[in-house]
Amino acid sequence: MRVAFTSSNGEMIDQHFGMSDSFCVWDIGPKEAYFIETVTAQSSGEDVEDKIMTRADVLRGCTIVYSMQIGGPAAAKLVARKIHPMKTVTEVPVEEIVGRIQNVLKGTPPPWLKKAMETASNVDLT
Numbered sequence: 270m271r272v273a274f275t276s277s278n279g280e281m282i283d284q285h286f287g288m289s290d291s292f293c294v295w296d297i298g299p300k301e302a303y304f305i306e307t308v309t310a311q312s313s314g315e316d317v318e319d320k321i322m323t324r325a326d327v328l329r330g331c332t333i334v335y336s337m338q339i340g341g342p343a344a345a346k347l348v349a350r351k352i353h354p355m356k357t358v359t360e361v362p363v364e365e366i367v368g369r370i371q372n373v374l375k376g377t378p379p380p381w382l383k384k385a386m387e388t389a390s391n392v393d394l395t
Contacts, residue, residue: 270386271305272297272370273328274363275336279307283360286339287320292328295367299374302367321346328352332385335366353385 274282275289294305310324321343328334333353337360344354357366373379378386
C-alpha cells in the first residue's frame with residue numbers, strides 16, 4: 270500500500286499537512302517497504318480550499334498520509350477520497366513509522382486498514 274509522509278528532507282515527518290509543499294511516498298507491505306517518489310503540491314494561490322485540494326490530488330492512490338498536524342477540513346477532504354490522515358504531533362523518523370506499519374501488517378491489521386489495503390492492492394491478507 271502507498272503511504273505518504275509530510276517531510277522537508279525525506280527522513281523526518283516534520284511538517285503540517287497544509288504547509289507541506291511535498292510528500293514522500295512509500296510502498297509498504299508486511300515483508301518489504303521502499304521509497305517510491307517525492308510528489309510536489311504547488312497550489313496556484315493562497316486560497317485554503319485550493320491548497321487542500323491540490324494536496325489531496327497529488328496523494329491520489331495513497332492509503333494513508335502522515336503529518337505532524339492536520340486541520341479538520343483537510344482531514345475530511347482526505348477521508349472523502351479514501352485517504353486516512355494520521356497525526357504524529359511531534360517529529361518522527363519516516364523509517365520508524367514504516368517499521369511500525371510493517372509490524373501491524375505482519376500481525377492482525379485493524380479492520381479499516383485491512384479493507385484499505387485490499388482495496389488499494391487487491392491483495393488477500395487472510
